[in-house]
Amino acid sequence: SIIPKSISKDDFIKYLQKIEDKLVVEDKCAIQYSNIYINSRYALLSLVDIETNINIDITVHNLLPIYNTKMIRFYSLYDQRFHILGLFLKHWVKINNIKGAPNGFLSSYALLLLIIHFLQSVVEPKVLPILQEIKSINKEYKYYNGEKELTTNLYFEEKIDDIKEYMNIINCGNENNMTTTELLVQFLEYYAYKYNMENHYLISIKQSNRIKAKNCEQIVFPIEDPFDVAHNPGKTLKYNSQQHSEFIFCMKKEINNILSGEYFKNYNY
Numbered sequence: 221s222i223i224p225k226s227i228s229k230d231d232f233i234k235y236l237q238k239i240e241d242k243l244v245v246e247d248k249c250a251i252q253y254s255n256i257y258i259n260s261r262y263a264l265l266s267l268v269d270i271e272t273n274i275n276i277d278i279t280v281h282n283l284l285p286i287y288n289t290k291m292i293r294f295y296s297l298y299d300q301r302f303h304i305l306g307l308f309l310k311h312w313v314k315i316n317n318i319k320g321a322p323n324g325f326l327s328s329y330a331l332l333l334l335i336i337h338f339l340q341s342v343v344e345p346k347v348l349p350i351l352q353e354i355k356s357i358n359k360e361y362k363y364y365n366g367e368k369e370l371t372t373n374l375y376f377e378e379k380i381d382d383i384k385e386y387m388n389i390i391n392c393g394n395e396n397n398m399t400t401t402e403l404l405v406q407f408l409e410y411y412a413y414k415y416n417m418e419n420h421y422l423i424s425i426k427q428s429n430r431i432k433a434k435n436c437e438q439i440v441f442p443i444e445d446p447f448d449v450a451h452n453p454g455k456t457l458k459y460n461s462q463q464h465s466e467f468i469f470c471m472k473k474e475i476n477n478i479l480s481g482e483y484f485k486n487y488n489y
Contacts, residue, residue, distance in 0.1 A: 265278040282363070283363070284363065287376075294351070298349075299339070299348060302335060302339055305404060309404075323463070325456065326456065330453035330454050330457075333425055333446075333453055334454075335407065336348060337425050337443075338410060340428075341430075345395060346396065350426060350427065351383070352373070354382055357373075358375065360372075360374075365450040372449050373447075401478065405479065408472075408474055411441070412471035413472075420432065422442050422444050423441055423443045423444065423454065425446055426444065437459075438459050439459070
């Protein structure tokens with residue numbers, strides 16, 4: 221994402237068009253394809269390099285995806301069990317054909333947020349910290365959703381010593397020594413059987429307080445985006461849809477498969 225020192229929201233598309241002209245029209249770079257996509261959340265210039273076939277996406281004043289990626293990477297480095305769970309569940313939704321927001325299921329990003337929330341706020345002792353709650357810091361950032369200007373807080377703690385102290389306090393000195401497989405079973409059991417029974421609260425990875433989800437009656441897993449205050453990453457999976465039935469059925473089936481010993485019998489996670 222390019223962050224110019226001075227540019228208004230109205231100039232975002234023009235700015236991308238200038239970049240496109242420089243790269244494509246003036247043949248400054250070997251580009252075989254280019255297009256500008258516009259929605260309520262961002263404008264994006266998509267390019268494909270002719271030599272490597274690599275996709276290149278350029279946005280203007282769109283820091284939120286960068287911070288999302290940075291935070292998820294931090295969690296992956298903090299505890300390898302989260303990284304393994306993320307890889308396994310991404311593979312699991314793929315082989316069961318229950319993936320993708322355009323298909324009415326959950327995006328990979330929404331799935332990762334479900335995992336993080338479970339490891340932060342459901343399993344005991346906690347596996348992951350809530351990085352936004354460790355200190356009271358406001359790193360204000362303004363962005364646009366359609367014509368509306370919104371404000372969010374980009375802070376999350378990255379100092380390992382402070383995180384360790386926080387985890388020691390919330391876990392009362394205990395550590396979670398469960399295997400990845402044990403965590404996987406509890407994750408599936410929680411979202412397949414227990415979550416809706418707990419008053420359909422908003423799934424958040426940035427706050428420990430459980431808040432009842434508002435205006436989300438048709439959403440199976442209402443998820444609070446950690447940075448984009450106008451975005452609900454879980455909005456694509458709807459109650460009583462075929463996708464809902466398939467997703468829950470696959471979760472229950474996977475629990476039975478794991479507990480039967482068919483999976484992971486040759487691994488020691």
